[in-house]
Amino acid sequence: xxxxxxxxxxxxxxxxxxxxxxxxxxxxxFRSLLWYKQExxxxxxxxxxxxxxxxxxxxxxxxxxxxxxxxSILNITATQTGDSAVYLCAGKETSGSRLTFGxxxxxxxxx
Amino acid sequence: DTAVSQTPKYLVxxxxxxxSIKCEQNLGHxxxxxxxxxxxxxxxxxxxxxxxxxxxxxxxxxxFSPKSPxxxxxxxxINSLELGDSAVYFCASSQARTTYEQYFGPGTRLTVT
Numbered sequence: 001x002x003x004x005x006x007x008x009x010x011x012x013x014x015x016x017x018x019x020x021x022x023x024x025x026x027x028x029x030f031r032s033l034l035w036y037k038q039e040x041x042x043x044x045x046x047x048x049x050x051x052x053x054x055x056x057x058x059x060x061x062x063x064x065x066x067x068x069x070x071x072s073i074l075n076i077t078a079t080q081t082g083d084s085a086v087y088l089c090a091g092k093e094t095s096g097s098r099l100t101f102g103x104x105x106x107x108x109x110x111x
Numbered sequence: 112d113t114a115v116s117q118t119p120k121y122l123v124x125x126x127x128x129x130x131s132i133k134c135e136q137n138l139g140h141x142x143x144x145x146x147x148x149x150x151x152x153x154x155x156x157x158x159x160x161x162x163x164x165x166x167x168x169x170x171x172x173x174x175f176s177p178k179s180p181x182x183x184x185x186x187x188x189i190n191s192l193e194l195g196d197s198a199v200y201f202c203a204s205s206q207a208r209t210t211y212e213q214y215f216g217p218g219t220r221l222t223v224t
Contacts, residue, residue, distance in 0.1 A: 015112075017207070030207070034212055036215075037199040041217045041218055042115075042215040042216055042217050042218055043154070043201075043215045044215070045212045045213070045214060068190065079218060086152060088154065090154075094209065095209070097142055097159050097161070097166065097167065097205060097208040097209060097213075098156055098159070098167055099154075099213060100156075101114045101153060101155070103151065103152060103153055104152050
């Protein structure tokens with residue numbers, strides 16, 4: 001059975017800190033790794049990573065995939081209170097559209 | 112303007128009742144999904160439709176029946192509701208089955224009493 005494991009499950013930091021969220025995966029016929037941010041409601045898409053070693057960036061967020069070691073990290077620099085959310089990663093298989101989600105990392109950024 | 116919308120946002124009902132949740136996307140996507148998010152926040156796929164055709168049907172009780180009248184709509188009907196059905200149900204869509212990210216609706220919080 002496909003599995004995605006995120007760590008830490010919970011993280012509390014102060015504004016301005018830099019955080020690294022981890023995601024390891026075991027997905028049969030793996031194609032891509034996706035990161036989502038979930039605040040109160042719907043998960044919102046952040047990144048989709050398909051190739052190993054190529055960093056994707058969006059503002060203060062960046063992510064990279066290592067297909068040899070089967071993990072991805074999500075970095076957030078200069079955190080702000082608005083970054084407080086649950087960050088979900090999901091593995092996507094090649095043959096279809098199934099996403100296997102991890103449990104999420106609850107990030108709390110205090111002022 | 113909303114990309115993926117669901118109704119209702121909240122649903123409180125008693126055990127044994129039958130209820131439906133509706134989902135619509137105006138993104139022109141071909142593929143739609145239903146996910147269940149339980150109290151531990153795990154998002155688990157339930158169903159996926161591609162151009163009105165069922166392509167993913169996870170191990171879900173057959174009390175749950177999806178229906179896709181057209182590729183912009185995917186509804187979820189639940190018969191004989193049980194306490195364990197209480198969760199947030201998310202609809203999502205993607206441009207195609209394989210290569211594209213999924214966009215999620217706002218969720219429907221179902222509470223079965």
